[in-house]
Amino acid sequence: MSVLVYTEHTEGKFKKSAYEVVSYAKAIADLMSTTVTAVSIGNVDSAELAALGNYGASRVLHVSSEQLTQFVNQAYASVIAAAAEHTQADVVVISNTFSGKGLAPRVAAKLDAALADGAVELPEVDGNTLKVKKTAFSGKAFAVTELTAPKKVVALNPNAFEVRETGGSAEVDAFTPDIPTDDLQVVIQDIVRATDKVTLPDAEIVVSAGRGLKGPENWGMIEELADALGAATACSKPVSDAGWRPHSEHVGQTGIAVSPNLYIAIGISGAIQHLAGVSASKTIVVINKDPDAPFFKVADYGIVGDAFEVVPKLTAAIKAYKGN
Amino acid sequence: MNILVCISNVPDTTSKITFTADHTALNTTGIQYIINPYDEIALSRAIDLTEGGDGKVTVINVGDAATEATIRKALAIGAHEAVRVDAAPRDAWFVAHQIADYAKNHSFDLILTGRESIDFNGTQVAAYVGELLGIPSVSTAKRVDIEGNKATVEREIEGGKEVLSVPLPLVVGTAEGVAEPRIPNMRGIMSARTKPLEVIPPVSVPELSRIVSYGSPEPRGSVTLVDAGEVEKLVDLLHNKARVI
Numbered sequence: 090m091s092v093l094v095y096t097e098h099t100e101g102k103f104k105k106s107a108y109e110v111v112s113y114a115k116a117i118a119d120l121m122s123t124t125v126t127a128v129s130i131g132n133v134d135s136a137e138l139a140a141l142g143n144y145g146a147s148r149v150l151h152v153s154s155e156q157l158t159q160f161v162n163q164a165y166a167s168v169i170a171a172a173a174e175h176t177q178a179d180v181v182v183i184s185n186t187f188s189g190k191g192l193a194p195r196v197a198a199k200l201d202a203a204l205a206d207g208a209v210e211l212p213e214v215d216g217n218t219l220k221v222k223k224t225a226f227s228g229k230a231f232a233v234t235e236l237t238a239p240k241k242v243v244a245l246n247p248n249a250f251e252v253r254e255t256g257g258s259a260e261v262d263a264f265t266p267d268i269p270t271d272d273l274q275v276v277i278q279d280i281v282r283a284t285d286k287v288t289l290p291d292a293e294i295v296v297s298a299g300r301g302l303k304g305p306e307n308w309g310m311i312e313e314l315a316d317a318l319g320a321a322t323a324c325s326k327p328v329s330d331a332g333w334r335p336h337s338e339h340v341g342q343t344g345i346a347v348s349p350n351l352y353i354a355i356g357i358s359g360a361i362q363h364l365a366g367v368s369a370s371k372t373i374v375v376i377n378k379d380p381d382a383p384f385f386k387v388a389d390y391g392i393v394g395d396a397f398e399v400v401p402k403l404t405a406a407i408k409a410y411k412g413n
Numbered sequence: 414m415n416i417l418v419c420i421s422n423v424p425d426t427t428s429k430i431t432f433t434a435d436h437t438a439l440n441t442t443g444i445q446y447i448i449n450p451y452d453e454i455a456l457s458r459a460i461d462l463t464e465g466g467d468g469k470v471t472v473i474n475v476g477d478a479a480t481e482a483t484i485r486k487a488l489a490i491g492a493h494e495a496v497r498v499d500a501a502p503r504d505a506w507f508v509a510h511q512i513a514d515y516a517k518n519h520s521f522d523l524i525l526t527g528r529e530s531i532d533f534n535g536t537q538v539a540a541y542v543g544e545l546l547g548i549p550s551v552s553t554a555k556r557v558d559i560e561g562n563k564a565t566v567e568r569e570i571e572g573g574k575e576v577l578s579v580p581l582p583l584v585v586g587t588a589e590g591v592a593e594p595r596i597p598n599m600r601g602i603m604s605a606r607t608k609p610l611e612v613i614p615p616v617s618v619p620e621l622s623r624i625v626s627y628g629s630p631e632p633r634g635s636v637t638l639v640d641a642g643e644v645e646k647l648v649d650l651l652h653n654k655a656r657v658i
Binding site: 104186188191192202206224227231232233234238274278279283286318339342350351361362368372388390391392399407 | 424426427428429430432450451505506509531532533534535536537538539540541543544545547549550551552553555565568569570571572573574575576577578579580588589590620621622623624625626627628629630633634636637638639640641644645647648650651652655657658
């Protein structure tokens, strides 16, 4: 009996979501009185791997192979399933990132395991079952899923569980499972990454704007506020539908659901579909000139005013505060 | 080009979501059902890919007879025929088994589904079906192009995208950007009534998990308004009270 956690990296470096899943796996292992093994695939140096011990992994299985330098969900799922069998894991934890979503069902199917995705809290352990709270209805509600199969896969939402440093160091072992050749049919032709910006799904602060901005030419002030805060930028559906901003920035029921510490909504009225995508935010600030905008009803802080006046002033005030 | 499109029947995006008094089921009073918006994108792309050629688009839905309105809508949009697996869609694992079992006996070049359904948001079906059929799958695709027996698929990653070349057959979960959703025209609506809709029994699938309860997010306290001329006060509240900056 043990807990296995898959730690995703970007070009050899772990991001916060990887430390979150290790911390989460450690917390589950504590409830089950067992230990955590992490599995990492691809080129990651041994110091970076051993540092997973600081978040609760006692051991790291490192799979380094020419064939696996880039993420292919089929092959990575085979490796993770092999690692789960190798460590006799009952619970496998995966981050619910874009890659994790393509991976978790395949791992679960290979292990005949029950799958809970979009987990937002530590599960309740009851004998051999896990009760996992997860988002449902695109953020309008949550569901508690009882995983009754002997093996379980849990995919944790980014930003849902805090990183906990335990001060340990992990032992790193090479792991070399067989990779079926059928798993390697996908060829990655290109990876395009916006490296200079904070990415939306794992951003701690999000500055989002809507039709109240009147046109794409007015996004400069939104980007300046986001830069001042170290935030990602986002938008409402009408804005991405109009082509003012890319679809990847659309937050809401049919876009991305975000759960930052701070969500600042500017010129967004707060339609129910948009609110669904932001309800997991810890603090919501709304800036809108219409005092009756529905968004104010779910906001923590609000300013009734013209975005074109308020936003530059707010950016200046943030810069002044950061300067101190 | 033989394409299978998996569609689910979900509450309309404007629906207010509430539950029965014992919190074990959705309160369906007053809820209108629609084709899952991401599945509509998948269907629209399938029609783009077969239009003017000799391709065929089959839609499959797992649901009881009440979902037939949604299936007829898919036929009106332009699918050629439909299959309904006559069972309640218990969970993604169950649904994926039904789709995989049907696909096994029909040679599809491409299986498309929405990246997730807007009710349970699993993002599971595409990868499950791929695994059950032993073929590649791409979840959260932003572009799907076919040339010969290969697909070029763009998939979303955190802060960017990946461009993949994948041999057919393939399962893809589609997101925004893959196609402009199509709207049924009068001819489509008329012809949908007579297009074939086959009803088949489900295959049995062991239950691995079940939803035991539902809830709604905790309501927030009332909003603290700050005067538009006092943005420094907002910065102070965010720093000292909310502790988020």
